Amino acid sequence: MKVLVIGAGNxxxxxxxxxxxxxxxxKRNLMILDSSPEKILSLKKIxxxxxxxxxxxxxxxxxxxxxxxxxxxSEELFAKIKTMANPGQIVISIMAGxxxxxxxxxxxIPKVVRAMxxxxxxxxxxxxxxxASAEVSxxxxxxxxxxxxxxxxxxxVSSENFIDASTGISGSGPAYVFYFMQSMxxxxxxxxxxxxxxxxxxxxxxxxxxxxxxxxxxxxNSWMDRVAxxxxxxxxxxxxxxxxxxxxxxxxxxxxAFNRAVELGEEK
Ligand SMILES: NC(=O)c1ccc[n+]([C@@H]2O[C@H](COP(=O)([O-])OP(=O)(O)OC[C@H]3O[C@@H](n4cnc5c(N)ncnc54)[C@H](OP(=O)(O)O)[C@@H]3O)[C@@H](O)[C@H]2O)c1
Numbered sequence: 001m002k003v004l005v006i007g008a009g010n011x012x013x014x015x016x017x018x019x020x021x022x023x024x025x026x027k028r029n030l031m032i033l034d035s036s037p038e039k040i041l042s043l044k045k046i047x048x049x050x051x052x053x054x055x056x057x058x059x060x061x062x063x064x065x066x067x068x069x070x071x072x073x074s075e076e077l078f079a080k081i082k083t084m085a086n087p088g089q090i091v092i093s094i095m096a097g098x099x100x101x102x103x104x105x106x107x108x109i110p111k112v113v114r115a116m117x118x119x120x121x122x123x124x125x126x127x128x129x130x131x132a133s134a135e136v137s138x139x140x141x142x143x144x145x146x147x148x149x150x151x152x153x154x155x156x157v158s159s160e161n162f163i164d165a166s167t168g169i170s171g172s173g174p175a176y177v178f179y180f181m182q183s184m185x186x187x188x189x190x191x192x193x194x195x196x197x198x199x200x201x202x203x204x205x206x207x208x209x210x211x212x213x214x215x216x217x218x219x220x221n222s223w224m225d226r227v228a229x230x231x232x233x234x235x236x237x238x239x240x241x242x243x244x245x246x247x248x249x250x251x252x253x254x255x256x257a258f259n260r261a262v263e264l265g266e267e268k
Contacts, residue, residue, distance in 0.1 A: 115130035121151035
């Protein structure tokens with residue numbers, strides 16, 4: 001199997017690096033294409049995969065085409081792909097808001113997978129939701145899942161609606177966690193801790209809580225009950241959050257991202 005990654009930006013390079021290190025691809029079966037001459041030059045110096053600057057030199061050789069350009073570049077790219085694609089090729093797109101039917105029509109390729117990764121993919125700890133057109137076989141889906149798993153964990157969802165929904169949870173989610181971290185760091189600074197101590201206190205608290213959660217079957221509610229005792233300090237903080245409706249506000253924020261993802265798809 002030969003894979004072509006189009007777009008050597010943050011995400012494209014992340015996936016190219018991860019896939020090329022996996023046992024799924026034999027050496028030099030990973031091609032990468034970018035439109036920026038400077039990027040191509042620097043990639044050629046460091047890359048252990050084949051780097052291309054022209055679509056016609058690499059697209060016909062690819063079994064799997066992984067598209068990682070910004071959505072506003074997609075129309076022009078699709079039109080070019082259409083002139084040289086064959087219907088047996090498989091497209092995986094991580095572009096936000098670009099629907100499967102748009103891609104099928106614009107590229108003349110029936111087999112399309114739409115995926116939504118998140119930023120921790122850069123360190124192999126991402127989570128990617130994905131779905132596919134009916135033309136993609138179960139065996140092909142298994143291979144694709146294994147490729148997506150090279151950047152963390154992937155989850156198959158039954159429809160594109162869940163891709164937009166996961167944008168509101170895992171896609172945008174790292175920013176919600178950073179928001180919470182920033183708030184706690186600001187509180188620590190106000191209490192008199194140094195910037196470095198605030199950072200360590202907050203980041204280790206997040207890391208430890210997530211590790212605890214992952215090592216048990218307990219729900220977050222049960223863990224909260226274990227930390228908080230009646231009349232104690234943690235209960236005072238949790239009561240303050242409940243009184244201020246923080247949980248509802250977080251849910252509302254996640255829905256705002258979900259709705260925006262749907263809107264962006266409709267604008268295309
Ligand atoms: N970053 C995230 O956390 C995240 C999460 C989920 C989904 N995504 C999706 O991932 C996609 C890529 O995001 P990114 O942050 O990696 O973008 P990026 O850093 O801007 O990378 C895109 C790269 O593609 C190149 N490019 C543009 N048109 C091209 C063409 N026709 N042929 C070959 N290369 C082309 C760009 O070159 P120029 O710079 O010269 O234009 C750039 O190097 C986006 O569609 C985004 O919606 C990103």
